[in-house]
Amino acid sequence: MQILGLYNYWIFIVLMMCGFYVVISRGNLVKKLVGLNIFQTSVFILYISMGKIAGGTAPILTGTATIYSNPVPHVLILTAIVVGIATTALGLALVVRIHEAYGTIEEDEIHAQSEDEAL
Amino acid sequence: MTEHLPVLQVVVPLIAAPLCALLRPGRAVWLLAMATCALCLLIAALLLDRVLAQGVISYAMGGWPAPWGIEYRVDAANAYMLLIVAAIGAVVMAFARTVVEQRIRLPASKQPWFYATYLLCLTGLLGMIVTGDAFNVFVFLEISSLSSYVLISIGRDRRALTAAYQYLIMGTIGATFILIGIGFLYVMTGTLNMADLAARLPAVADTRTVRAAFAFLTIGISLKLALFPLHLWLPNAYAYAPSAVTAFLAATATKVAIYVLLRFFFTIFGAQFSFGTMRLDAILLPLALAGIFSASVVAIFQTNVKRMLAYSSVAQIGYMILGISLVSVTGLTAAISHLFNHALMKGTLFMALGCVSFRIGAVSLDRMAGVGRIMPWTMGAFVIGGLSLIGVPMTAGFVSKWYLILGALERGWWPVALLVLFTSLLAVVYIWRVVETAYFQPAPEGRATGEAPLALLVPTWALALANLYFGLDTSLNAGVARRAAEALLGVGP
Numbered sequence: 001m002q003i004l005g006l007y008n009y010w011i012f013i014v015l016m017m018c019g020f021y022v023v024i025s026r027g028n029l030v031k032k033l034v035g036l037n038i039f040q041t042s043v044f045i046l047y048i049s050m051g052k053i054a055g056g057t058a059p060i061l062t063g064t065a066t067i068y069s070n071p072v073p074h075v076l077i078l079t080a081i082v083v084g085i086a087t088t089a090l091g092l093a094l095v096v097r098i099h100e101a102y103g104t105i106e107e108d109e110i111h112a113q114s115e116d117e118a119l
Numbered sequence: 120m121t122e123h124l125p126v127l128q129v130v131v132p133l134i135a136a137p138l139c140a141l142l143r144p145g146r147a148v149w150l151l152a153m154a155t156c157a158l159c160l161l162i163a164a165l166l167l168d169r170v171l172a173q174g175v176i177s178y179a180m181g182g183w184p185a186p187w188g189i190e191y192r193v194d195a196a197n198a199y200m201l202l203i204v205a206a207i208g209a210v211v212m213a214f215a216r217t218v219v220e221q222r223i224r225l226p227a228s229k230q231p232w233f234y235a236t237y238l239l240c241l242t243g244l245l246g247m248i249v250t251g252d253a254f255n256v257f258v259f260l261e262i263s264s265l266s267s268y269v270l271i272s273i274g275r276d277r278r279a280l281t282a283a284y285q286y287l288i289m290g291t292i293g294a295t296f297i298l299i300g301i302g303f304l305y306v307m308t309g310t311l312n313m314a315d316l317a318a319r320l321p322a323v324a325d326t327r328t329v330r331a332a333f334a335f336l337t338i339g340i341s342l343k344l345a346l347f348p349l350h351l352w353l354p355n356a357y358a359y360a361p362s363a364v365t366a367f368l369a370a371t372a373t374k375v376a377i378y379v380l381l382r383f384f385f386t387i388f389g390a391q392f393s394f395g396t397m398r399l400d401a402i403l404l405p406l407a408l409a410g411i412f413s414a415s416v417v418a419i420f421q422t423n424v425k426r427m428l429a430y431s432s433v434a435q436i437g438y439m440i441l442g443i444s445l446v447s448v449t450g451l452t453a454a455i456s457h458l459f460n461h462a463l464m465k466g467t468l469f470m471a472l473g474c475v476s477f478r479i480g481a482v483s484l485d486r487m488a489g490v491g492r493i494m495p496w497t498m499g500a501f502v503i504g505g506l507s508l509i510g511v512p513m514t515a516g517f518v519s520k521w522y523l524i525l526g527a528l529e530r531g532w533w534p535v536a537l538l539v540l541f542t543s544l545l546a547v548v549y550i551w552r553v554v555e556t557a558y559f560q561p562a563p564e565g566r567a568t569g570e571a572p573l574a575l576l577v578p579t580w581a582l583a584l585a586n587l588y589f590g591l592d593t594s595l596n597a598g599v600a601r602r603a604a605e606a607l608l609g610v611g612p
Contacts, residue, residue: 020292023288023292029284032288036288036291036292039292039295040291040295043295043298043299043302046299046302047302050302050305050306072305073302073305076254076311079254079258080257080298083258083261083265083294086261086265087261087265087287087291090265090268090269090287091284091287091288094268094272094280094283094284094287095284097272097280098277098280098281098284101277101280102277110281114278114281
């Protein structure tokens with residue numbers, strides 16, 4: 001059963017599309033960030049699960065184990081997690097400022113106010 | 120010391136950024152930031168000089184040899200890009216001080232953070248160029264992107280906030296797509312080093328994973344470089360950011376993304392796979408043409424001049440992508456030299472607009488009536504930048520348009536060459552609208568403000584004169600671009 005055996009990739013795809021859909025479909029700026037977070041997290045799972053080797057243990061030299069999981073993707077994704085945190089923090093800070101400036105965080109209401117300004 | 124130049128290029132601004140944030144507001148912060156930018160420019164010039172004399176420089180980060188450690192690899196293409204970004208970084212930093220002190224709505228105590236963020240953005244851009252490691256590209260991409268969201272959001276208009284937010288969403292989606300693409304490549308090859316990837320990919324090229332990686336990377340990078348129709352974040356971000364930030368980002372950020380595109384498709388995947396097997400040119404060519412045409416037309420109908428130039432940037436990016444989709448040495452030379460020339464012309468234009476908004480407070484067409492007589496030097500620089508944008512002979516813009524038309528004719532695509540000429544006429548129309556308003560309409564009563572201060576005029580004119588200089592002496596912008604193109608295509612010396 002190759003399709004079931006690749007279940008980690010299926011989870012990745014489903015999560016990724018969920019997150020992506022939320023980013024596109026929601027008009028609330030905070031909900032958009034939530035979607036963006038799910039979208040990024042799915043990629044973390046992709047990287048973390050690709051480093052797993054069947055039967056492998058944690059990559060620590062103990063003398064008994066012969067197969068180790070690949071630690072490189074795990075280390076890489078640590079960096080991406082940090083980036084994700086920074087992006088979320090910055091995004092939320094911007095939402096706070098937008099709320100101060102417009103009094104709303106709904107995209108269509110902000111858009112309507114900006115249209116008025118342009119006229 | 121000189122063997123460490125590739126890493127110093129990134130480490131110097133990276134260390135200077137937190138130092139700036141720690142300093143008290145005042146002249147010292149700007150001096151430190153300015154000195155850092157000047158040092159970066161010096162390093163970039165030295166690197167280009169060494170690469171042209173000795174060939175590729177490879178630097179092993181921390182002494183770990185290449186496929187395992189992170190390698191910094193400098194060849195003609197990225198040494199040339201480093202010089203562009205470092206030069207624009209230094210010129211705009213000279214311009215930024217007056218803007219930050221008087222025009223940006225930042226309390227004095229927060230001003231050091233502007234310089235820190237600016238230097239971080241410069242670090243990210245330089246890092247993306249200098250690195251030879253695919254994952255490292257992603258890390259530096261995010262450093263530059265995150266800091267550019269901050270820089271855009273400090274514009275005076277509240278719409279700067281929504282523009283920054285929109286850019287954050289689109290930019291993060293793009294960067295995550297790039298991350299997925301790199302992940303797929305790693306799954307297939309087990310390596311992240313660009314040269315190593317290039318060596319191992321042909322063996323697994325005919326798999327769905329590699330093709331999916333190619334697709335994700337294409338979309339992700341295209342989002343970052345604002346390829347039509349993925350350019351929606353760009354007009355607002357450029358229109359509402361502070362003028363110094365717009366000048367810096369317009370001249371560098373999208374250019375670096377185009378360099379990343381070149382690096383991935385020519386060096387890592389190879390021209391044969393990207394354009395022979397995957398037929399990327401069949402997608403890029405129509406998108407480039409549609410982008411050039413539609414963005415130029417939209418630019419004509421803008422009343423905010425900054426927004427007009429932002430749409431013009433989308434069109435200019437189309438020219439670069441057009442050059443790439445020709446997949447020939449001449450086409451690539453056009454694209455790479457246009458990276459340089461467009462940085463010069465858009466830097467000049469946006470800095471001239473910065474001077475205008477410094478005195479008048481706005482850059483909409485109706486407010487700019489009669490500015491030409493009140494601010495002759497500023498508008499003089501604007502006209503030079505505009506002529507270069509149109510591609511008038513004796514300006515830098517002519518050089519790249521010339522190569523572009525030559526490349527199109529080489530392939531026998533004369534309709535493409537005609538379209539390039541026709542869209543240059545559209546550029547004449549929108550630049551003329553500004554010139555006509557500024558010179559031939561009377562200034563409204565009671566707005567007798569003078570010329571912009573020298574601190575703004577000198578950097579603006581430095582870039583304006585560079586437009587003229589590189590229109591006459593093409594050894595750097597076209598000569599080195601040709602060597603870079605040959606290096607990317609793997610032909611020639």
